[in-house]
Amino acid sequence: xxxxVPGVKDLPVECKILLDEGCDIVMAFGMPGKEPxxxxxxxxxxxxxxxxxxxxxxxxxxxxxxxDEGKDEKDLLEICKNRAIKHARNAMHxxxxxxxxxxxxxSGARQGRRDVGGIGKTGGQ
Amino acid sequence: xxxxVPGVKDLPVECKILLDEGCDIVMAFGMPGKEPxxxxxxxxxxxxxxxxxxxxxxxxxxxxxxxDEGKDEKDLLEICKNRAIKHARNAMHxxxxxxxxxxxxxSGARQGRRDVGGIGKTGGQ
Amino acid sequence: xxxxVPGVKDLPVECKILLDEGCDIVMAFGMPGKEPxxxxxxxxxxxxxxxxxxxxxxxxxxxxxxxDEGKDEKDLLEICKNRAIKHARNAMHxxxxxxxxxxxxxSGARQGRRDVGGIGKTGGQ
Amino acid sequence: xxxxVPGVKDLPVECKILLDEGCDIVMAFGMPGKEPxxxxxxxxxxxxxxxxxxxxxxxxxxxxxxxDEGKDEKDLLEICKNRAIKHARNAMHxxxxxxxxxxxxxSGARQGRRDVGGIGKTGGQ
Amino acid sequence: xxxxVPGVKDLPVECKILLDEGCDIVMAFGMPGKEPxxxxxxxxxxxxxxxxxxxxxxxxxxxxxxxDEGKDEKDLLEICKNRAIKHARNAMHxxxxxxxxxxxxxSGARQGRRDVGGIGKTGGQ
Numbered sequence: 001x002x003x004x005v006p007g008v009k010d011l012p013v014e015c016k017i018l019l020d021e022g023c024d025i026v027m028a029f030g031m032p033g034k035e036p037x038x039x040x041x042x043x044x045x046x047x048x049x050x051x052x053x054x055x056x057x058x059x060x061x062x063x064x065x066x067x068d069e070g071k072d073e074k075d076l077l078e079i080c081k082n083r084a085i086k087h088a089r090n091a092m093h094x095x096x097x098x099x100x101x102x103x104x105x106x107s108g109a110r111q112g113r114r115d116v117g118g119i120g121k122t123g124g125q
Numbered sequence: 126x127x128x129x130v131p132g133v134k135d136l137p138v139e140c141k142i143l144l145d146e147g148c149d150i151v152m153a154f155g156m157p158g159k160e161p162x163x164x165x166x167x168x169x170x171x172x173x174x175x176x177x178x179x180x181x182x183x184x185x186x187x188x189x190x191x192x193d194e195g196k197d198e199k200d201l202l203e204i205c206k207n208r209a210i211k212h213a214r215n216a217m218h219x220x221x222x223x224x225x226x227x228x229x230x231x232s233g234a235r236q237g238r239r240d241v242g243g244i245g246k247t248g249g250q
Numbered sequence: 251x252x253x254x255v256p257g258v259k260d261l262p263v264e265c266k267i268l269l270d271e272g273c274d275i276v277m278a279f280g281m282p283g284k285e286p287x288x289x290x291x292x293x294x295x296x297x298x299x300x301x302x303x304x305x306x307x308x309x310x311x312x313x314x315x316x317x318d319e320g321k322d323e324k325d326l327l328e329i330c331k332n333r334a335i336k337h338a339r340n341a342m343h344x345x346x347x348x349x350x351x352x353x354x355x356x357s358g359a360r361q362g363r364r365d366v367g368g369i370g371k372t373g374g375q
Numbered sequence: 376x377x378x379x380v381p382g383v384k385d386l387p388v389e390c391k392i393l394l395d396e397g398c399d400i401v402m403a404f405g406m407p408g409k410e411p412x413x414x415x416x417x418x419x420x421x422x423x424x425x426x427x428x429x430x431x432x433x434x435x436x437x438x439x440x441x442x443d444e445g446k447d448e449k450d451l452l453e454i455c456k457n458r459a460i461k462h463a464r465n466a467m468h469x470x471x472x473x474x475x476x477x478x479x480x481x482s483g484a485r486q487g488r489r490d491v492g493g494i495g496k497t498g499g500q
Numbered sequence: 501x502x503x504x505v506p507g508v509k510d511l512p513v514e515c516k517i518l519l520d521e522g523c524d525i526v527m528a529f530g531m532p533g534k535e536p537x538x539x540x541x542x543x544x545x546x547x548x549x550x551x552x553x554x555x556x557x558x559x560x561x562x563x564x565x566x567x568d569e570g571k572d573e574k575d576l577l578e579i580c581k582n583r584a585i586k587h588a589r590n591a592m593h594x595x596x597x598x599x600x601x602x603x604x605x606x607s608g609a610r611q612g613r614r615d616v617g618g619i620g621k622t623g624g625q
Contacts, residue, residue: 127352
């Protein structure tokens with residue numbers, strides 16, 4: 001199921017509706033703007049998304065990419081794709097094989113960028 | 126139905142009352158002042174509005190215009206009108222044809238200003 | 251009914267108790283100090299007051315005056331009186347004739363200071 | 376009844392447990408450190424303490440003293456004692472004679488320091 | 501029982517699920533990055549963790565270590581170990597002998613670093 005909402009602050013309730021309708025997990029995609037007010041909106045949305053999870057006992061995977069995260073449009077698009085793919089994989093793992101997440105824990109994996117590596121390890125993925 | 130409240134912080138509960146009384150969706154209009162304390166009030170109101178949605182499983186479309194968003198009074202009025210119209214359209218879509226919002230997603234549409242365009246597209250609307 | 255609490259952070263629950271005991275509306279008066287920690291306390295209290303309203307579906311009119319809002323003690327006292335009176339009127343209107351608030355909406359009315367006027371209007375009250 | 380928890384962020388749930396077990400009021404003592412992260416923890420704890428009160432309809436008297444509030448260790452100890460005693464008195468009044476708090480309202484009483492006096496009054500206590 | 505989640509913002513609901521499934525206490529381990537956005541995520545996660553505790557009347561021991569807390573990787577690892585061990589001990593005490601925590605209260609014990617000592621005492625542990 002897929003739903004589109006006007007802005008990031010409309011995500012929490014839409015996610016909660018989907019979870020209440022029977023979804024096992026929801027991915028919440030959003031691209032907040034680069035102004036301080038946009039970042040505040042994203043912060044408010046994040047708090048609402050956490051609350052929606054606590055009210056439903058189900059996970060919502062938040063996938064936010066900030067407009068000013070990329071060096072240019074091409075880089076931004078790359079981050080979006082990378083983050084969406086990695087988080088989709090996380091969502092799958094949480095539902096179907098949660099034990100597989102354990103292996104990657106603290107490995108310094110980053111969504112949207114090259115991984116940074118764990119403590120005492122060299123390089124990333 | 127239309128209700129007026131003294132300030133933005135009175136919006137969350139008034140919206141919730143309307144939703145509990147049977148409204149399918151509510152639009153919350155507010156114009157926070159330009160002082161830091163006004164922005165904090167708007168932030169608190171936004172958090173309450175998100176919470177009210179989670180408690181009712183219905184959408185509240187927040188339409189806030191900051192007093193200092195406009196270059197002058199004429200510009201400010203323009204932003205108010207533009208944002209109100211676009212958000213009213215969003216509210217209609219959410220209730221009557223939510224699938225139509227999908228087409229506009231990530232198109233860089235902005236409420237209150239000329240749209241900024243999506244990644245890899247030129248210009249706005 | 252009137253209750254007094256030690257500080258602003260004790261207001262949310264006291265207001266909620268009054269609303270649960272049958273009050274239709276509550277006014278919450280507080281004077282936060284001028285230090286950053288005092289402002290944070292007021293912020294926390296405000297969030298609690300909004301939450302209390304959402305839990306009871308009733309309004310709480312928050313009347314906070316910051317110690318550093320006045321130029322001097324006389325000015326501060328003036329702000330307190332002005333804000334208390336205007337908010338008391340707002341509380342009366344919300345309960346007894348909510349439609350009267352509509353006329354004043356977006357007129358730039360300010361509690362505690364001379365009104366600032368609406369967009370495209372000159373002067374205040 | 377008296378309970379000890381590892382840090383200030385463990386206070387909200389512990390206070391709520393005590394209130395749910397039948398306590399009429401709880402005092403929450405904490406001494407947050409002087410680093411920004413410590414102050415953020417205290418802020419989070421305060422929000423949780425307010426929420427715990429709203430969930431139980433009972434008061435929690437928060438008594439936090441910041442490590443950097445005192446000029447030196449002796450001064451800090453003085454603040455701790457002064458604040459604890461005044462707040463213990465407040466807790467007693469809230470439960471046994473709430474009307475007595477009214478007399479002290481807006482008198483500029485401060486917990487942990489010499490009182491600052493009310494508007495238009497000279498000196499403190 | 502042990503569960504792994506993609507990021508710190510996924511911790512609150514996972515902890516709540518574990519508590520609802522019968523766990524008496526949960527430890528939430530996380531290592532937020534060093535960017536401002538990472539610290540905001542940790543703040544949001546902390547608020548959610550406090551809320552999860554209030555909804556379940558059980559403790560969650562939050563064990564966060566910031567990537568920029570250590571002077572170098574070796575120091576960071578040391579902090580992780582030290583903090584995890586001390587908090588595991590706290591968790592055990594909260595469940596099995598809560599009265600033993602009282603003795604350490606206000607002793608200036610710090611998780612992750614050398615203890616700082618209480619007021620009027622010299623040195624740490």
